[in-house]
Amino acid sequence: xxxxxxxxxxxxxxxxxxxxxxxxxxxxxxxxxxxxxxxxxxxxxxxxxxxxxxxxxxxxxxxxxxxxxxxxxxxxxxxxxxxxxxxxxxxxxxxxxxxxxxxxxxxxxxxxxxxxxxxxxxxxxxxxxxxxxxxxxxxxxxxxxxxxxxxxxxxxxxxxxxxxxxxxxxxxxxxxxxxxxxxxxxxxxxxxxxxxxxxxxxxxxxxxxxxxxxxxxxxxxxxxxxxxxxxxxxxxxxxxxxxxxxxxxxxxxxxxxxxxxxxxxxxxxxxxxxxxxxxxxxxxxxxxxxxxxxxxxxxxxxxxxxxxxxxxxxxxxxxxxxxxxxxxxxxxxxxxxxxxxxxxxxxxxxxxxxxxxxxxxxxxxxxxxxxxxxxxxxxxxxxxxxxxxxxxxxxxxxxxxxxxxxxxxxxxxxxxxxxxxxxxxxxxxxxxxxxxxxxxxxxxxxxxxxxxxxxxxxxxxxxxxxxxxxxxxxxxxxxxxxxxxxxxxxxxxxxxxxxxxxxxxxxxxxxxxxxxxxxxxxx
DNA sequence: AAAAAAT
Numbered sequence: 300x301x302x303x304x305x306x307x308x309x310x311x312x313x314x315x316x317x318x319x320x321x322x323x324x325x326x327x328x329x330x331x332x333x334x335x336x337x338x339x340x341x342x343x344x345x346x347x348x349x350x351x352x353x354x355x356x357x358x359x360x361x362x363x364x365x366x367x368x369x370x371x372x373x374x375x376x377x378x379x380x381x382x383x384x385x386x387x388x389x390x391x392x393x394x395x396x397x398x399x400x401x402x403x404x405x406x407x408x409x410x411x412x413x414x415x416x417x418x419x420x421x422x423x424x425x426x427x428x429x430x431x432x433x434x435x436x437x438x439x440x441x442x443x444x445x446x447x448x449x450x451x452x453x454x455x456x457x458x459x460x461x462x463x464x465x466x467x468x469x470x471x472x473x474x475x476x477x478x479x480x481x482x483x484x485x486x487x488x489x490x491x492x493x494x495x496x497x498x499x500x501x502x503x504x505x506x507x508x509x510x511x512x513x514x515x516x517x518x519x520x521x522x523x524x525x526x527x528x529x530x531x532x533x534x535x536x537x538x539x540x541x542x543x544x545x546x547x548x549x550x551x552x553x554x555x556x557x558x559x560x561x562x563x564x565x566x567x568x569x570x571x572x573x574x575x576x577x578x579x580x581x582x583x584x585x586x587x588x589x590x591x592x593x594x595x596x597x598x599x600x601x602x603x604x605x606x607x608x609x610x611x612x613x614x615x616x617x618x619x620x621x622x623x624x625x626x627x628x629x630x631x632x633x634x635x636x637x638x639x640x641x642x643x644x645x646x647x648x649x650x651x652x653x654x655x656x657x658x659x660x661x662x663x664x665x666x667x668x669x670x671x672x673x674x675x676x677x678x679x680x681x682x683x684x685x686x687x688x689x690x691x692x693x694x695x696x697x698x699x700x701x702x703x704x705x706x707x708x709x710x711x712x713x714x715x716x717x718x719x720x721x722x723x724x725x726x727x728x729x730x731x732x733x734x735x736x737x738x739x740x741x742x743x744x745x746x747x748x749x750x751x752x753x754x755x756x757x758x759x760x761x762x763x764x765x766x767x768x769x770x771x772x773x774x775x776x777x778x779x780x781x782x783x784x785x786x787x788x789x790x791x792x793x794x795x796x797x798x799x800x801x802x803x804x805x806x807x808x809x810x811x812x813x814x815x816x817x818x819x820x821x822x
Numbered sequence: 823a824a825a826a827a828a829t
Contacts, residue, residue, distance in 0.1 A: 426826060453828055476828040506826050595824060619826055645825055666823065 346374045352381055356443035357405050364439060370395030372552045376526075377403045383524055385547035387540050391530035392499075392652055393676060394552050400496050400526050401436045404470065407494065409444050413467035416487060418449070420494035421519070422472045423512065425502045427452040427623060428630060428651055430472050433498070437470055446470065453477045454623030461486045475503075475511035482518060489518045497543065500529035501536055502649055509539065516543055530649075562679035565688045565713035566699060573718040574690050575606050578662060580715050581688055582612065582640070589633070590658035592642045593674050595666060603662060604642040613637075618644035649673045661689035664698040668705040688713065693724035 345368045348361050369377065372390045379386050380403035390396045404420055413419050424430040430452050437448045449463040451473035457480075464471075464487060471478075471492075481487050495516070497503070503512055525544050529536050532551075540547065569577045578592065592607075594600045597618040604616035615629040615638040632638045634653055641647070642662075648670050656678045665671050671689075679685025689710065691699055703709050714720045 474827060478828095480828050502826085508827075511827085597825075648825090666825095670825095 348373075351377045351402075353377070353402060353406055354409070356409070357402060357440060360440045360442055361402075370399075370552075372396055372550060373399040373402070375550045375552070376400070376548075379548040379550075380404070380524075380526060381406060385524060385544040386526045387544055387547040387549045388526065388528040389530070389532050389549070389551040390528060391673075391676075392649065396498075396528055397433055397436050397652075398440065400498075400528070401433065401440055404494060404496070405437070405441050405444060405446065408446055408469045413447065413469045414491065415465055415467045417491035418464070418468045418471035418487070418489070419491060420470050420496070421478075421489065421492050421515075422470065422496040423478070423498060423503070423515065424472065424474055425499050425506055425508060426646060427454060427474055428626065428646065429499065430474055431627065431630075432652060433472050437472075448472060451477050451481065452623070454626075457481065475508050475515060478515060479511055482515075489515075490520060492519050493523045494526075495519055495523055495543075496526045496528070498528050499649065500527060500539060501531045501533065504533075504535060504539075512539075513542075561683065562675055562685045562687050564675065564686075564708075564710050566691060566710040567688070567713050567715045568691050568693055568721045568723065569715065569718050570721060571692045574662060574692075575603060577690055577715040577718045578603075578660060579607070579610055579612075580717055581660060582607075585658055585686065585688075587639070587686075588655065588657040589636065589638075589653075590640050590660060591647060591653075591656060591674075591677055592640060592660040592662050593648065593665070594642065594644060595663040597644050599662065600642050600644050607640060607642065612640055614640040614642055616642050617647055619646050645670055645674075647677075651677070653677065655683070657683075657686060659685070659687040661687070664689055664691050664695050664702065666698070668698075668701040671702045672706065693721045696723040696725075699723075 348366060348369050349358060351369060351374070353361070372388060372394050376386050376388055376399040380400065386400075388396065388399065390399075400422075408419055411419075422430075422433055424433060430450055434448060434450050437446075441448075446469040447463075447467070448470035449460060449468040449472070451460055451464075451471055453474060453476055457477075460477075461481070464481075478487070482489070497512060500512075503509060525547075527540050527544055527547070529540075532540075567577060567581075582590065592603065592614075594603055597620050600616050600618045604614050607614040615632060617626055617629050617633075621629075629638070629641070630651075633641045645665065648665070659675050659678045661671070661674060665674060675685070675687035677685075678687055699710065
């Protein structure tokens with residue numbers, strides 16, 4: 300049952316009367332065209348927002364946004380939150396999780412007012428972008444209420460945030476670092492915070508935020524209501540939930556598109572040096588509205604984005620090293636359609652909700668298979684078919700296998716015209732071999748024919764035991780402080796010796812020269 | 823190995 304966002308809303312059921320709230324029966328409830336008992340069976344089964352006990356100003360905001368049916372997590376969680384219960388929600392983004400806590404929070408908070416420096420509720424998010432997204436949610440659903448909220452995230456002026464706090468806020472949305480910082484400076488009191496939301500707990504765990512979270516929870520009154528959300532329920536997460544929640548109502552909703560059949564996937568194996576060309580080809584051939592392209596590294600995000608722009612694409616870059624102002628405006632530009640392509644790191648792999656995304660491209664296969672699911676889950680939403688295409692180099696069979704094992708589905712191979720389409724190479728690569736393979740891009744064997752020499756395949760898994768690679772590495776001078784840590788970046792730079800610098804070759808010159816997006820006019 | 827988050 301796809302109680303997704305909402306049906307366009309011409310089909311109005313006759314259930315409107317059930318609304319328990321003082322609702323002024325939300326005008327426009329029954330348009331003249333009311334299709335009588337049309338489609339009762341289906342419609343009947345779906346719950347309505349108006350049945351959830353939200354008051355008129357909130358219900359009106361929901362109506363105005365065109366939403367009619369709550370998603371499963373919303374339908375299940377909202378009544379319990381309103382009841383004052385703790386909630387443990389196992390759900391990931393795309394399930395409507397955010398509104399499942401923002402809506403009842405608005406309901407609970409309306410009516411009384413905040414006092415200076417004492418926020419009445421707190422929402423913790425792992426990334427700044429998610430915090431912004433939640434704030435947006437409050438703006439949308441709270442527009443007929445007089446509640447205030449503040450965003451407490453890094454990368455932006457603290458003075459301004461402090462000032463808002465001083466005036467008193469009902470809802471504080473924060474990333475952990477800045478919150479603790481401000482708390483320790485005395486700009487904030489959490490004793491009156493009676494409602495806590497911990498969002499994306501599993502990701503907080505991945506990012507090492509748990510100690511911070513524990514610290515923050517310790518600053519709150521034990522007499523609080525806590526809502527805890529996580530996409531998974533690993534033992535570690537369970538332990539946290541036990542520590543933070545009391546007698547929670549547990550709600551689990553199935554992921555919206557674990558490997559949704561609504562996503563068409565494909566994988567091309569190409570040489571690292573051909574990746575950009577292959578991607579451009581895919582981008583041009585796709586019937587694409589907008590797309591996210593994921594890279595594993597921030598620097599590759601920059602490089603790829605520049606290259607795409609140079610080739611005439613409308614692209615912007617998003618990763619954690621960019622200034623917050625840029626992150627924000629780029630994301631907005633992409634959401635608004637001003638940018639067609641968003642090139643990003645895994646900062647955007649989870650959580651970020653961008654409606655109507657037609658394509659996801661993995662410029663690199665993610666290191667962790669779960670991230671593949673998160674990444675491609677950005678597309679194929681709301682019942683539309685999404686497309687997710689990935690590029691891999693021949694030595695990444697392991698990553699692909701891990702993904703296929705996790706999802707239980709093979710990723711169909713695709714061929715990209717105009718580049719060498721390779722096979723998995725079964726020669727086990729010695730550690731460190733990868734860098735090299737990039738630099739010497741010139742002499743690629745094409746494998747349109749059979750895969751290369753039938754290396755002893757799995758026969759020799761452990762080759763040259765005890766590689767003893769880095770015992771002698773410039774151990775000598777730990778170098779004081781900064782700067783020098785590039786010293787041993789590359790052992791001997793065999794491929795492309797650089798002469799004339801003695802021992803002081805600047806590190807950047809030792810890096811394989813893959814950049815120079817001077818890519819000659821391809822096709 | 824990489825990314826995120828406080829300065």
